[in-house]
Amino acid sequence: MNKQLLIFDFDGTLIDSVPDLADATNIMLAQLGKDIYPLATIRNWVGNGSRMLVERALVGKIEVLAGEVTQAEADHAEQLFLEAYSNIETSKTVAYPDVDTGLQKLHGAGFTLALVTNKPIRFVPKILQSFGWQGLFSEVLGGDSLSTKKPDPTPLLYVCDKLGVMQDKAVMIGDSRNDILAGQRAGIDTIGLSYGYNYGQDIRELNPTEAFDDFVTLVSFLLHT
Numbered sequence: 033m034n035k036q037l038l039i040f041d042f043d044g045t046l047i048d049s050v051p052d053l054a055d056a057t058n059i060m061l062a063q064l065g066k067d068i069y070p071l072a073t074i075r076n077w078v079g080n081g082s083r084m085l086v087e088r089a090l091v092g093k094i095e096v097l098a099g100e101v102t103q104a105e106a107d108h109a110e111q112l113f114l115e116a117y118s119n120i121e122t123s124k125t126v127a128y129p130d131v132d133t134g135l136q137k138l139h140g141a142g143f144t145l146a147l148v149t150n151k152p153i154r155f156v157p158k159i160l161q162s163f164g165w166q167g168l169f170s171e172v173l174g175g176d177s178l179s180t181k182k183p184d185p186t187p188l189l190y191v192c193d194k195l196g197v198m199q200d201k202a203v204m205i206g207d208s209r210n211d212i213l214a215g216q217r218a219g220i221d222t223i224g225l226s227y228g229y230n231y232g233q234d235i236r237e238l239n240p241t242e243a244f245d246d247f248v249t250l251v252s253f254l255l256h257t
C-alpha cells in the first residue's frame with residue numbers, strides 16, 4: 033500500500049470498550065428510572081459519540097426522531113453518562129487480540145501513527161495510558177476536538193495537514209461506516225476491520241479499499257505490501 037501515515041479509529045478497532053460504555057449507559061438509564069438494555073443492543077448504538085449514544089439509549093432505538101428527546105433531557109442524561117463513564121472507563125475495556133504487538137511493530141517499522149476517535153477527548157489519555165500506548169501516536173483527536181467529527185472528513189484532513197502528509201500517503205483504519213465515509217470524503221484510502229461495531233452491518237458493504245477480519249492480517253498487509 034506504500035503508506036506513511038496510519039490513522040486509527042479507537043473504539044471497535046483497537047479496543048473493545050462496549051462493556052464499559054454499556055455499563056455507563058445503564059447506570060445513567062437506571063438513575064433516570066428508565067429501562068436498561070443488554071450489551072448486544074447498546075453495541076449497535078456506539079459510533080457517533082457520547083451524545084448520540086445517550087439519545088439512542090433514551091429512546092431505546094438507533095433512529096432518534098426530531099423532538100423525541102428534549103435538549104434539557106439529553107443534556108442531563110449526557111452529564112450522568114459522562115460521570116458514570118469517567119468512573120469506569122478502563123474497568124472492562126480490553127485491547128483486541130494482537131493489537132498491542134501490532135501497533136508496536138508498525139511504529140517500530142517507521143510508520144507515523146495517529147488516532148481519530150469520536151469518543152470525547154477527555155477519556156482518551158487514561159485509556160491510552162492503561163495500555164502503555166501514549167507514546168505511539170503523533171496526533172490524537174477526539175469527537176469534540178474539532179467542530180465536526182467522523183463521518184465528516186475534517187478530522188482526517190486536519191491530521192494529514194498537521195503531520196505534513198499528503199492524503200495519498202495516509203490510510204484510515206476503522207470498524208465503522210463513519211471511518212470509511214470520512215476517509216472516502218477526505219480522498220484517503222480506507223481499511224475496514226470486520227470485528228468491531230458497525231450498527232450490525234458488514235463493513236465490506238461500505239466499499240473500503242481493503243477489509244480484514246483480524247489485526248494480525250492487517251499488520252502483515254501494511255508491512256509487506
Ligand SMILES: O=C(O)COP(=O)(O)O
Pocket residue numbers: 041042043044078079080081082148149150151152208
Ligand atoms: O465513541 C464513539 O462513538 C465511537 O468511537 P470511535 O470513533 O473510536 O469508534
Ligand SMILES: [Mg+2]
Pocket residue numbers: 041042043044045079206207208228229
Ligand atoms: Mg470505531
